[in-house]
Amino acid sequence: MCTFIPTADIADIYGNDVLSCDTQMRDFGGKTDFAGRIVTIRCFQDNQLVKEMLNSPGEGKVLVVDAGGNTQTAMVGDKIAKSAADNGWRGIVVNGAIRDSAGIAELPIAVKAIGTNPRKSAKDGLGVVDASLTFGGVTFIPGHTLYADSDGIILMPEPLMN
Numbered sequence: 001m002c003t004f005i006p007t008a009d010i011a012d013i014y015g016n017d018v019l020s021c022d023t024q025m026r027d028f029g030g031k032t033d034f035a036g037r038i039v040t041i042r043c044f045q046d047n048q049l050v051k052e053m054l055n056s057p058g059e060g061k062v063l064v065v066d067a068g069g070n071t072q073t074a075m076v077g078d079k080i081a082k083s084a085a086d087n088g089w090r091g092i093v094v095n096g097a098i099r100d101s102a103g104i105a106e107l108p109i110a111v112k113a114i115g116t117n118p119r120k121s122a123k124d125g126l127g128v129v130d131a132s133l134t135f136g137g138v139t140f141i142p143g144h145t146l147y148a149d150s151d152g153i154i155l156m157p158e159p160l161m162n
Helices: 007-017 048-054 078-086 101-105
Strands: 034-042 062-066 074-076 091-098 110-116 133-135 138-140 145-149 152-156
Touching: 007 145, 007 152, 034 048, 048 062, 048 074, 048 078, 062 133, 062 145, 074 110, 078 091, 078 101, 091 145, 138 152
Parallel strands: 034 062, 062 091, 074 091, 091 110
Antiparallel strands: 034 145, 133 138, 145 152
């Protein structure tokens, strides 16, 4: 389990060495502060792997979904986000769009995404699980630790102790 440390505090500690995602994400979930080990999925306009992953035990982890910044279809909706919360996922970061944002706002999980689109995605199962993902000037590596809050996203190889 990762203890949450505010991203501004991490930036103060590590200065210019901090790994901070430059992509400006919006907060959609009922929580905004979260931390956990990273699990990744790269997929484009197909969220079947996302759905399957978030229906499995999360054990306090964070799912990072790289949809290539595409906002033409949603990668997460309220049903998938509810499954994530029910299964112990700490948060979801989507380099793309989500939908059902009003419903997601009521759930006890953090969800960050670029934006929203009501259009659902395909369910063909196309994509890659546990690949290193690069966007926002940083690389999201499976097993590394992500800290996020309303100020942004920080990546660390190991959990910090406060």
